[in-house]
Amino acid sequence: MSYVAHDESAFAPPAEVEEVELYHPKTWVGKYVWSQDAKVIAVQYAATAIGIGLVALVLSWLMRLQLGFPNTFSFIDPSNYLQFVTMHGMIMVIYLLTALFLGGFGNYLIPLMVGARDMVFPYVNMVSYWFYLFAVLLLTASFFVPGGPTGSGWTLYPPQAILEGTPGATWGIILMLVSLAFFIIGFTMGGLNYVVTVLQARTRGMTMMRMPLTVWGIFMATILALLAFPALFVSAIMMTLDVTLGTSFFLPALVSRGQQLAHAGGSPVLFQHLFWFFGHPEVYIVALPAFGIVSDLISVHARKNIFGYRMMVWAIVAIGGLSFLVWAHHMYVSGMNPYFGFFFATTTLIIAVPTAIKVYNWVLTLWRGNIHLTVPMLFAIGFVFTFINGGLTGLFLGNVTVDVPLSDTMFVVAHFHMVMAIAPILVVFGAIYHWYPKITGRMLNDTLGKFHFWVTFVGSYAIYYPMHYLGFAGVPRRYYAIGGTDFIPQSAHSLNVAITIAALVVGVVQVVFLYNLVWSYFKGRPSGGNPWNATTLEWQTPDTPPKHGNFGATLPVVYRWAYDYSVPGAVEDFIPQNVPPREVAGRNSSKT
């Protein structure tokens, strides 16, 4: 079937506004290094994020080696352990997941999916990446400075983060704070681009409600990030001043190591409020793009329109709004007023409603769908399972009375790893398997992909399911060693060994994924332009991989939403967004 439209003017009036002139690089360096093409910038973002993410993966191994086999590795001392914990957490949350979802997938998918030639401000987009890279380098540099990186935990709570005795309290913490500031400045440049591109550069016919949910998820997450990151920015600057100039924003009058410090009158709880005002939306900054992407993966690979599209969009918007009203549920043990605790517990339970709507809609999309158990679909289904598990334990922890005894135990570690580590990472993998053919023109190896999925999925459960029980048993988090603590049974130690072995296996299997990425780039089966028979615009480009400018001579015109799969009356089980109604083969239904 040919999708080349003719006599479009009957459906689409001619464009009223001329297209923007694109920047055309003349050298290899201009094309691939100082690139202003969103697709190249996306790959740069993704490669950097995955690179620094691998460092964080190795750090998690070191932590697990210490917990599983205490007193075995002489190179892991208590200070190192805390540094591993801190850097692992911060890298994974900010420098891997946030950068990968927004900088990586956002850059690649937004222009292609909304039918734009590039981001609205390509130069600013390029600068955004270089700020990000600089932030990553600053963070990495902290491994090599005197005292090493900060070991204050990823939340960087003062006063302990900047007091003598905490690892990295001199150079490490400063590098961390400055790196975060650069990350945020860089992200703000990128974020402005994503928002304005979605609002201003959509092609003709691409109404907001015809956008794929991937774009909705990234769009809303970007708005959240733009409004939440200033809180981290402000707190990073204030704490930097506390360290360097001796101000007292967060430091109360205190005695450290027998000496009265010059600080007085600061409020550590103020930092906690600022941090979590950023920190909780951050969960959704990671989750919303994952929600959007997984919606598209499920719809494409189940050959069925997404169930309740409008509800999905509303849920994304509602979650975005509510995510700014729940931050203090991370602070139940900070001594807050019980009425505040009640308020934040209530909002936390309320945010579960739109989230649950999304889960129901994913399941209902699968219901009686023509499910293809491709690798992306396996990861998508794996995400739904994992997100439900992690989400349910979140409901427990959202209640003050349950949270207080479980606070700072391994239960919390298990919860947030299920809901915002494993779940989004499964989506990242699913998305890479899904869009790799468009990025490279070749398919990833299916057998290796399935092996990668099953070991990662089952292995992740082997790590985090038992961890919930450790939490119930009272095993605390962030402890270098639990040693001879009386209330912790011997079985907890055995469980720790098993968890460590599972973590090592899951880590190693990621090498298979990396091998697949490289091998398939050269030897993979050529994919063609639309290997999944998907409807969205990125699969309708004249070239694969898409060239600079994305869509050849003329931009596509959109006539329908992104989910016309298995439309009654149509010959094929998908109708791309840019196919006019009268060109749909076998059209005999009003639905087309």
Added chain:
Amino acid sequence: MSIFHQLTAKPWLTAQDTVETLHDRGTARKLALRVFLAVVTVLFMLLVVAYGRRMAFEDWRPSPQLGLLWANTFALVLSSVALQWAQFSVRRGHMDGMRVALLAGGAFTVVFLIGQILAWRQLGTMVYFDLANPAIAFFYLITGLHGLHLLGGLVAWGRTFAKVWGNFDAVRIRHSVELCTLYWHFLLGVWLVLFGLLFSGNNLDILLKLCGIR
């Protein structure tokens, strides 16, 4: 189309008449600036809330009130007025008037920034100066961040000012002047709030009580 209409559209119904035309890309820069201003608003709002929360403590010692800040505020008001004049002129095609007004806007801004630095030095030489006093630290932080935003504005102002000589694209210049004006008005508004806060001493009792902070 309003947001409500957009969110209640039924995208699964394919209708021929819903094919929209391309958006006017000329407005992209203005939209980007507005989004950026939203980000900056959150930044300063958080600072104001943090300041207010700290004021509620019993040991709050307000920073001394510097008379120089009144003069600085006046200079910033003048810069905003001058840019408004530049916008007024460029919209009517009075390019000479626009150039003069643009220059005046930049000059008054530089005066404001120099005044702020003088205020910093003035405070630094006072007996009250004690960086461990949160009020003093907040003063430097808030004025510093506001000044940095104005400095960033001056970069955009400089790029615009460099383009208004010889042959230039009048439409682009109009857009640039409008963006500068919007940014300056916004930063003036932010400054007035910050100025009120910094100059309030310990007199925001009622407001703090209303906000439930004290």
